[in-house]
Amino acid sequence: MSYLVLFVDDDKSILKSIRRELMDTDFDSFFVESGEEALNFLKDNKVDIIVSDMMMPNMDGTELLKNVKRLYPHIVKVVLSGYADQKMIFKLINSNLAKAFINKPWKENELEDTIHDIIKINDKLNNANLKEIINSSNKLPDLTSVYNKISNLIEDETSEVDDIIKLINTDQVIASKILRVVNSAFYGVKTGSIKAAVLNLGLVNLKSIIITSQVFDLKDGYYENLLWKHSSLTNILTIKLYEHIYKNRIPDIYATAGLLHDIGKVVLLKIFDRQYNKVISMKEDNSEIILSAIEKSTFDFNHEEIGSILLNYWELPASIVEVALNHHNPEESSKQFKEIVCIVHLADYYSWKYLNTKFVTQVKEEAFDYLGVTESDINYFLKNKTFEV
Template sequence: MSAVRESRTVLCVDDEKHILSALRRLFRTQGYEVLTEESARAGLALLETRPVDVVISDMRMPEMDGVEFLEQVRLRSPDSMRLLLTGNADVRLILDAVNRGEIHRYITKPWDDHEMSLVVRHALERKALVEEQRRLEALTQSQNERLRELNQSLEAKVAARTAQLEASNDKLKRNFLTSIQVFSSIIELRCAKLAGHSRRVADLARRLARRLDVDARDTQLIFIAGLLHNIGKVGFADAMLEMPVSRMNGELLGLYRRYPERGEQLLMPLEELREAATLVRSHQERFDGEGFPDRLAGLDIPLGARILALASDYDNLQIGVLAEHSLRPEQAAKLVIDSRGKRYDPMVVAAFEELTSGRVPVEPKHDWARRVHELHPGMRTSRDLVRGDGSLLLSAEHVLTERMIRQLSEFEKLTDTVLTVYVNLEGATQ
């Protein structure tokens, strides 16, 4: 989050000139533009002509008291942060100001300059946070709309090519999954420790689902939800993305706990993602009912969400999202297993134990590893091609073309790396 801008404007309204003079001297030394008015009506008239970031009003004024004035400010300039300056501690009046004017804070006279400065600064920082969140939400909505338009365009093309329906549908599914993978990396580009997190969570969730004999369609749905489970964090400031959950409290923790619900809201406009959106909403629920946002418990939590809860926490424990200190895989696994029946479904934990203990045989891969210079047009990738930082270069099931192979070769030269590409057996020769 950036610091509060020096161009912020503070409006002080009080019928006592010496109070206005004191406030003007205090705030001008801090780089704010300070406006003063000696009556509530004059203050309201000024708000009609220009935006104001913070409004400070005295409680007792002729014609209109501070409660009525701040209520009018809320109606006419809802984005202005509202502070009440009062010479008494009348709880009823203060509650009236909170209910009607929705004030941010109240300050008693005589005030301490340092405390007054902190209150105004905190109000401005909160306003800046709200503005940044709105900007990011608008950006996300725009990207969501673009993705919807792309999907509609693809569906129209598939409908127009009835003769090639089966092949076109396969291609559409692959492209849609690739779009989701790219979309899910938006947050990870802003926070280094999150790089590759969504892909790892989705992969572990898919393996757990298979171990639990979940059918292929629902397994794919859980995989997609795993890629998108953190999308509700898109409105978080960079500093909040970097902060471990264990250090959050108060308003910050409240904002954090709304991200699963926000993720559902962002995905619901896309019909293809509505089922995944339900899993995204519930992936922070706990088996004992102490999770959020709905405090679901036990089997009331969708199975996919129960799987994602374990997969997400297991990776978050290792990258420092939940606590300040990152854990080794075996330490994270022990914490997960010890939380059986509390945070996690015992059935999902049992499947996780089998996967991590090595008792589950590794499924043989019917593919071959190839260097880029060994690739040929027509080969089909069998696994996602991922960079070292976790970002996706090429998704599985892509048919390689001469142009793709040339681009991979150029990428190796530019980054001084050696890529290993896995291709299906029928498209490779030993």
């Protein structure tokens, strides 16, 4: 498949530079100088990816991407912007108005590499068979009511935090489930108040927390409880490892990265209960077996694939989707999110190790190398630490 990429920027010299740099690529590039021109181009052409500048006269990048999301939801949206716009960029990514960003000025090959990363990930997320399984299942949670209303409020720049809190509190079942997630999966956060939870963790993480609270509504079985403990602990370890490695608070956009990394296993349990329990038993009988490999031979797909497709369908930020897709193979992740994928990869490994089960995953040396740490360093950091799960 040949991808068509549309670049939008009011600066002709920028477009000229992009055109020159992408002259010999394996995707087709087109160029327009305004949001209005972009929308006219989209009417007559099947565009796969749009890369838009933010600061443009008349119709700025945010307005353009909102229109693209409404009219052409299949198009992957990318922000092209200066370093000064970082706060706005992260807001666009977390409201699902953009899947990735490219900084101005970009480094050599960064533009082409980013587009190729997007194409590679997008191909994996467009598995028609898996989409059909998800769409035809009646065993997955219905997120159409409160979740959609909250998503709309988060994206609405005129809405207040209190509006969102009030909406959550209208459904005490969802409110109590949200508090369960918050109190279990965030190290040091213990609260009985939705408002305190939201103010502490930020609106950025609310969609992930709501999905977690709904998806992990499983029957009370051994593996179901173990999977919940593992996901909660993985999130706690993700936060602690990030802070240890970078000596800084984890960015809000990554604070729920560990929560939904194994959502594919939950989906498999819900849709293929008996079959998947047999797969789990095979892993318990032989800890050397790689779980993803058994899943692939049984279902023709694994938990990483179906989990990431579902999260993408539910419009979670690209970083959360990519963690679900590549947490066992961080070397396959895009450069943009490799940092958080590597950290969750390690958190996943140490979480299973801490829980002392046969589900301990393989740890990749590449993750330690990329993060600039050693296995002995992480082992020493975690030594004698206790975590409430």
